[in-house]
Amino acid sequence: MKTWDVIVIGGGHNGLVNACYLQRAGLDVLVVEKNDWVGGAASSRELTPGFLYSNCSYVCSLFRPEIMRDLELPRFGLQVIAYEGGAVLTQDGDYLGNYRDHDAHRREFARFSKRDAEAYDRYARDVTRQCRFIQPLLMRTAPDPTSLKPRDLGELLYLGKKFAGLTAEEMALTLRFWTISISDFLDEYFETDVIKANFSISGIIGTALGPMSPGTAYVLLHHYMGEVDGSVGAWGYARGGMGAVTRALAASFQASGGTIRTGAEVEKVCVKSGKAKGVVFAGGEEIYGKLIVSNADVKRTFLKLVEEKELPDIFLRRVKNFKIRGSSGKVNIALDSMPEFPALPKDSPCLRGDLHFTDTVERMERAYDDWKAGRWSVDPFLDMMIPTTIDPTMAAPGKHFMSCFVQYAPPKVEGRDWTDADRDAFAETVISQIADYSPGFRDRIVHMEVRTPRELEAEVGLTEGNIFQGELTFDQLLFNRPVPGFAQYRSPVNGLYICGSSTHPGGGVMGAPGRNAAKEILRDLARSDHHMSPAHDVI
Amino acid sequence: MTSSDRTVWDAIVIGGGHNGLICATLLAKGRRNVLLLEANAEMGGAARTEEFFPGFRDSTAHVLNRLHPEVVKALDLEELGLDLLRGASGSTFAPSVVLSKDGAPLTLHGAYGETLTGASAAEQAAWKDLRVQLLRYAGVLKPFLSRRPPEFGSRSPGGLAALGQAALAMKRLGREDMRDFLRVLLMNVHDLLDEQLSDDRLKGLLAFDAVLGSHLGPRSPTSLLGLYYRLAGEIGGAPGAQVVPKGGMGAVIATIRAAAEHAGVALCTGASVAKIVVESGRAVGLALASGEEIHADTIVSAVNPTTTLLTLVGAPLLDTGLVRKVKNIRMKGDVAKLNLALDGVPDFPGVAAQDLHGRLVIAPSPDHVERAFNPAKYGEFSPEPVMEITLPSLTDPSLAPQDGCILSANVQYAPYALKEGWETGKPKFLAAIMAQLEAHAPGIGRLARHAELLTPADIEVRYLMPGGHWHHGELQADQMLFSRPVSGWSGYDTPIERLYLAGAGSHPGGGISGLPGLNAARRILAARAER
Amino acid sequence: MNISTLKPSPTQVWQIAQSHFRTLRADTPFQPRIDAAAKTNEWYNWSGYRAPHSLWDEELEYFAIRSQAALFDISPMTKYRIEGPEAEAFCNRLTLRDVTRLKPGRVHYTAWCDDQGFVLDDGTLFRLSPDRFRLCCQGRHLPWLLDSAIGFTVRIGEETEQVAGLALQGPTSFAVLRDAGFAGIERLKPFDLADFAHESGAVTISRTGFTGDLGYELFVERELALPLWDRLMVAGQLHGIRPIGYAALDRARIEAGLIVANADFTAAQQAVRADRQRLPYEIGLGFMVDADKGHFNGRRAILDARAGKKLRYVLVGLEIEGNIPAEHAIVYHKKNREVGLVSAAIWAPTAKKSVAIASLRRPFGDLILDDLWVEIYAMRELRYERVMKRARIVPRPFIRLERRSATPPADF
Incomplete structure (x- = not known):
């Protein structure tokens, strides 16, 4: 054999x-x-005819x-x-847009706070500095700090040298990054809730932590690191x-x-x-x-x-x-027409990026509290996108595929296994949140695939459905x-x-x-x- | 002290x-001519004992668990009558009792649970292992406590020595323990407890101790550090031990005060400082609220760092980046203090009489503590608060009238900035606390003659502690060591020449350890020698 | 008609405010006139505005600065309003120079630093009245200004969009203003400013500029911008007034030896690489540092660095033999040791010299001044012509024009 x-x-x-x-x-x-x-x-x-699902x-x-x-x-x-933008829709009918263009970005922030608009440069500088420090570690094998092998010592020395190459201010910031919460970190730069909510997103996606948990600032770096070497489309469909x-x-x-x-x-x-x-x-x-x-x-x-x-x-x-903790679910939706978001102009590039509906850090944190109690979030955090706005291969013209990443969903519901009824109720929180911002949304749904941690584990084999x-x-x-x-x-x-x-x-x-x-x-x-x-x- | 002669006071x-x-005493012992100013009529700050109801007296700090041996030695406190080994019950360390609503309590005896009663044999064995591990790991961090924190760039010998000692201590753990140490260092306490224990009461206590005094829940990453900090403390050479001091906290303060007087410190109460006088970047004196100015070679502030820098010095004399850092110090307290005047000793079912001298804790499980934390994140108080309780009048009968009893409790979580405001929130919170107490000590409500509840907002006003935070700044990983009170100025110095910080807002933080005062005094004496 | 139906709904209001994603480069208040003058259609992005690189002929635009009058739209400059009883104290603590010596009706060129003493930006501070200032600069600093204001009774506002700005530079600029009816303009000495009536409002005119020539800068509410442009163009017709783009101005400023943030040094708040940050003494702004005026931001770090001889760089003016511009050339000592980099260089059309602004690593440029060389890679028809030219450290500006400071100005 x-x-x-x-x-x-x-x-x-x-x-x-x-x-x-x-x-x-x-x-x-x-x-x-x-x-x-x-x-x-x-x-x-292709889970339903004519629609390709990610x-x-x-x-x-x-x-x-x-x-x-x-x-x-x-x-x-x-x-x-590449994503062309993204937005957080707010409860008062407005939205905060993210644009690739630096100046459009600043003007958009200035609608909410002139101070925050001008705070972005320093924020970006500090985050970039940290990413530049950590990014080279991605493609290296981590050293064993207890080992005396030349290779481990060499690698530790490399890390030590890199760290020693930082200024005292940068070192202090590096150590803070590992331990501070994204919410506290953002408080040091921005004053507006929706802007903080906007940046918090990268601190929690995929984790069983809320934006107020220490350590989430690092998770933000994990999501940003790809952009250091200027690879266009580090984020994209x-x-x-x-x-x-x-x-x-x-x-x-x-x-x-x-x-x-x-x-x-x-x-x-x-x-x-x-x-x-x-x-x-x-x-x-x-x-x-x-x-x-x-x-x-x-x-x-x-x-x-x-x-x-x-x-x-x-x-x-x-x-x-x-710790492999199931914290997220997925709702994939086939739509027979493009959903409307009255807050967003029809030609907004944000529609060709990720949309979110949690406009305060508090809402995101409360969603996490539900998870801690062993329940799915009543008011979940969604990372939603419609790739068919830019990719015609996934659905027929005029039809759309919508992907909703949902946080938080516990691996077990109050200690017991998920049931189909739980799954449907979980999906309903997602649909109803989107429908709040998109009138007539329910009527456009042709088919829906709901994945709780149970389904993620069963199909893909991810323990507890943890995406990382x-x-x-x-x-x-x-x-x-x-x-x-x-x-x-x-x-x-x-x-x-x-x-x-x-x-x-x-x-x-x-x-x-x-x-x-x-x-x-x-x-x-x-x-x-x-x-x-x-x-x-x-x- | 009314002299306007600039050279009268060294400090x-x-x-x-x-x-x-402590700082003043050590400076005086270093042959400095020292004046100490206290705004209140009495010394002691949050450790002072005050009457809160006719005949009933209590202090906000109520357990002693980390007064550092170097402090005790440097101030000759034992010679002056402090007897740390003689705690509440006369001869041993105070126990910690985890109260249970509907079952037997669990009790940690000796120095942080040398023995454990009320738990299964398996749990006792698991605890024995965990206790050893926790104390060993906390021990690795100990060398940092009684020194200036290591600083980046400057490579100060003291800081490097501490790093070296810690590295050595870590190596001494052995390879696998070192690995585990590095893994759990920034972990949350909840996970660690789940990995090693199964009794919810025991886990609840440890979770509570890890987060007591900070704005963290047991599930918050880094919360384990809080437990290490607690266990890095020692009493009478026993790590983790605690005493409810004989004669109350007032007796401890009285001893320290006696040390100060003995060393020749001029003590002045009722002297409220309005301003630190700065000339060309150097602190030269103080302006009192009364309008009087006093000059000195060196100014040491043992009050809050934010107060010191932003109020007494003033932002205009500092750099903007530093002002930002100071404003970003998180110091919103989460602990309320309850002083209860009772008509008799309350009945805690199942708790042995001698254990009532110890610390009684309501923290049924880590999840309960976490749930209690949730509302605090949004400016709401916990409807089912967790707390640690002592009955100080059992140790020092002079604190209460005959047949009376004092219950002193630290109650968590009570956010400094309550959304609805404390004016309307306080009665509701008190009711929630009383309900918790009633559930664990049936009939206590009927014994209660008077309740004084100090929310963080009250503590702020009473003790001039911004945010009502007893550590003068969250004691979380990002605000420790070289980041305490702010990065760049962690070694008790300030950008104002000859102005030093010596309070709990500086490394290593709060609790009655005396270390910030000790470390600052050493720094000041060394800096003077350099001049 | 029902009035309420005329009122835009909140959504409509937002959607008007949101339109910036459609026009990524905003228009300045002068855009209709600039667009009409734009024959070359060469644009660049100036802080989010569509600004002309050139308008009709880059070289002739330069000569308009030196021989006639040139009109340059400076509206994209970031402008902050600083007012209140402690505005002076605030500015004094913020910036390097002594603001107590800046009298109302005066302007000075200044800079400000972070705690480590690294320069955040340079700019001009206009003292409009005893307790009212305007700060003009390239970068965006609102959070820094607001946080620096803690402890001061002062109000700070950003007014870049509301206030339009024009630079009128060149030998005939005075004549243009005089003929445009700005009575009393002849009394303005260099760095003076005054308000003049314009339409229903006023225009603030200062005798400042970025060319090293006789010139003025004019600030006006955006609604009155176009009439101001027209007023100048009409009055200036016989004085040879010409609108110009940045390329011409850039030549003039290099000739005048003036530095630009993020071109000749990296502003601290943008420096991703911490070693690129610069102290004032490292970029030729040491003259601003006033150690005697009391506390100012970065004072401790700057004075420590100066006292401890920890200054690492020095910014110098170079005169280079020959006529080949040495842009971004590497500077050598004795032709072999790399000691610095040229950040800006041109063949100066008026001075008729090849000049450069360069940053050298001390002690070169500081104690060691001779035997300096620049290695120029000149791309000529797809080949680098590499030349090594001798460079001499010379004082800036590279050209000194008496007319810049003569008061009253001569009528050219």
């Missing part, structure tokens, strides 16, 4: 990035995916340009359409939905000789005398690989796929303590991600690696975990990684 | 709270 050089479990974007790099290094790589399609959470599916991930964020280049994704069909990203990755992988097997759910990673040997599928079939790489999150990988006895106690304890495969708090970043001592993509099992968003630098459709893991694997195999572009300079 | 200390007293 054939023994693959590498078996990658899970065809999400990080699994595919990892597989691409390994295949291009001359290894014989098989990607196995439980669903009948690849893509994991980055997929496009049913989980909905935005091409932070995808590393180095990876796009190495894997020739544009050649394999990836087209990213993938033409054809998010599946286009993983389709291009799959095509790139196959073009370089890789093999994908779909409909193949892995039940177990076979380990013999401490070494991974292969995987067993749900049907009982076993295949062999010299190396196994898991794109699944760390809990799924080590608590479900690997037998407990193969893992040291301390590692198991830490994996169990890793693990919270982005300090205790789970850098050398702590996913667990201390194993933050370098390896595991206690020889030949078993992890490459998903549970690993450094974390979630988002970024590809960096998959790429970094490939680099470590090639290092262990003493193979060349010359086909991997070094991380872009930040100068 | 004037503003504020007769414990930090001001």
Whole structure:
């Protein structure tokens, strides 16, 4: 029976990035995916005739340009359409628009506060400075601070030097960034509620934290980092939905000789005398690989796929303590016509970006309080967009696909499993919030797909439906991600690696975990990684 | 002190709270000619004891758990009669009792639960492990407390030494513990408790202790630091210990005051400072509210940093960036103080008589504490507040008339800026507190003769503490160490030459530790030596 | 008709206010006249306004400044109104120079710094009356001004859009104003300002400018802007008045040795790279620092740096041999050691010299003044012609014109 050089479990974007790099290094790589399609959470599916849904991930964020280049994704069909704007609609019928143009942005803010309009430059400078400090870390393996290996020491020295290169003021700000809440941070720059709500968004998306939780300022950086090197379209729609990203990755992988097997759910990673040997599928079939790489999150990988006895106690304890918290849901809607938003001018570029309906930090925080109590938010935070305003491939002319990312949705409802009735009630909070700002909205709905953490976990395999495969708090970043001592993509099992968003630098459709893991694997195999572009300079 | 001679005083200390007293004493011991000014008629600040109802006296601070040994030693407080080991019940540390509405209480005995009663055997074992771990990890941070914080850029030897000591202490933990230490450092207390414990009462207590005095809930990231801060304190060499001091907090203040007098500090009460006089960027004296001016070589402010810089010095004499930083110090208090005059000792069912001398805590679970925190974020008070209670008159009968009893409680969460305003909100909040008390001490309402509730707004007025915040600034990760009170000026210096800060608004923060006063005094003496 | 139906609904009001996304570069109050004069249609973005790079002929526009009268729209300059009983004290604490010595009816060129002493911006401070000032600058500083006002009885407002501005520069500018009927204009000395009647209101005219030539700046409410333009153009017809764009002005300002924020130095609040921030002494603004006037923002840091010899850079004027503009050339010592960078350079048409403004790393330009060279890469038909030219440090301005300061001005 054939023994693959590498078996990658899970065809999400990080699994595919990892597989691409390994295949291009001359290894014989098989990607196995439980669903009948690849893509994991980055997929496009026709769930109702004539409408293509980006049913989980909905935005091409932070995808590393180095990876796009190495894997020739544009050649394999990836087209990213940048956001043209975005807005927060306010309860009094107005809105705050975000524009790409610096001066339009300032004039828009000035409608609410002249002071805030002119505060933006300093805010942008400070955030940019921090991003410039952190961004180069994305494509590096985090050092183990307890290790005395030359490589770890070297990497620590690199970090130390980078930090020492900052001015005292910047250092103080860096340390604050890791510990302060986005709400407190914004209070130091802005005075207007809606403007603070607008900037808070990036501090909470994907996390089980509210804008008043310490540490959310860092989450903001996580969302902004992609823009440091000026990559236009760091945020954008993938033409054809998010599946286009993983389709291009799959095509790139196959073009370089890789093999994908779909409909193949892995039940177990076979380990013999401490070494991974292969995987067993749900049907009982076993295949062999010299190396196994898991794109699944760390809990799924080590608590479900690997037998407990193969893992040291301390590692198991830490994996169990890793926080993967379901905090969001998704409502995907097919519309038979373009919804109206009377607040927004019809030609507003904001319609071709993300829209939000929570206009105060307090509303966002209260939405989080509901989650803490084990309920979905009565007045949820939505990150809503209509990609069909700019992508005709997803629906027929005049018809629209609307993606609503919804926060907060708990993994369990007051301690019990979600029911279908819960799911419908959850969807209703979303529909009714949108309908408040868009008269006649309900009548346009043709079809709706509602995904609570239950559905996200069942289909994509994300534990608790957490989109980042693990919270982005300090205790789970850098050398702590996913667990201390194993933050370098390896595991206690020889030949078993992890490459998903549970690993450094974390979630988002970024590809960096998959790429970094490939680099470590090639290092262990003493193979060349010359086909991997070094991380872009930040100068 | 009425002399207008500029050289009469080497130093004037503003504020007769414990930090001001300690700093003044140490400066005097360093052969400085020191004057201390206190606006109130009595020394002690929030630790002073006052009559709140005829015959009933209490102080706002009511438990001693971190008076630093170096302070005790430097001021010879034991020689002056302070006996820390003799707490409430005469010989041991005060216990912490977690009250339970409908079950048995759980009690931590000795120094922060050396033994635990009222819990299952499994929980006792888990607690034993966790306690050791918490004290070890808190111990890593200890070297930072009694020093100036390390500063960026300047590479001050003291700061580097503390960093070095901490690094060494961390290494000494061993590899896996060091990893865990680094993981949990900025974590929330709720998660850590869930990882290691299962008894809601015990978890509730720890969660409460972690967030007491700050605007955080147990689920807020970084809230574990609050528990470390608590456990980095020690009494009589026992980390985590607490005493309800014999003779009340007033006795502690009296001892410190005696130390000050002994050292030759000139103490002056009822002297309200209106302005710090600055000439060409240097502090040269003070203007009192009475109009009098006093000159000194050095001015030390042991009052709030915002008051010091923005009111006494004034923003126009400072740089705008600093003014911004000072204004951005978060210091809106969340703790209210309840002083209850009772006709007798209330009945807390299930609590042993000797444990009533300790600290009684209402914090049924971390989730309960978190729920109590939620409204505070929006300027609302908690309908089911959490609190720590002491009965100081059991320790010092002189505080209450015969057969009377005092209940002293720190109640959380009571936001400084209540949306509806405290005028109408206070009676409602008091009712909520009394309902909580009644649920845990049935019949207490009937014993209550008088209730004095001090909201943060009241505390602000009474003790001149902006925001009514007992730490003079949130003690959260972003306002600690080199960021306390503000980054760039964390080492007790200010941009005004010869003006120093010595209050809880400076590193390491509040609680009756005396460390800001101690560290500031050392800094001032060293700076004088450099001149 | 029902009056209430005429009143725009809140939504309509918002939608009028929101239209900026349709016109990303706003028009100034003079736009109809500028557009009519724009033959080249070369525009650039000046702080969000559509401003002319040139209007009809860049070179001739320059010579209009030096030989006739040139009219340049400065409305996009950011303008702040500062008023109140403590306006003087506020300005004194904000800026480097001693504002108590700035008399009402006077203007001075000044700068202000952050706590670290790094320059946030430079600009002109107009003292309109004892307790009323106007601050004109390039950047946006409202939060800084408001936070600096804590503790002062002073009101601060941003009035960039409401107040239109024109620079009238050149030897015949005085004659233009006189013939336009601004009686008494001859009495204005350099850096004087006064109000003059115009239509239903007034125009504030100061004898200031950015060209090193005889010239004036005029400020007027936006509603009265177009009549002011017309009044000047009519009066100036025989004096050769010409509207001009920025390219011509830029030449004149380099010749005058004047610096521009974010061109010759990076304003602190925009500096993403912290090492790009500059102290006043590092960009030739040390003369403004008044250590004796009491506290001002950044004082401690600036004086510490000066005393501790921690100044890292110096801004100098260079005269370069030959005639090839040395824009963004690297400056060398002894042809091999890199010591600085040219931020602006031209072949000065009036001075007939190649001149440059450069930032050098001390001690070069400070203690070491000789043997300096610039390496010019001149792109000529798709090839860099690389030349190494000797550079000499010279005082600025590169050209001194007596007419700039003569009072009363001569009638050219």
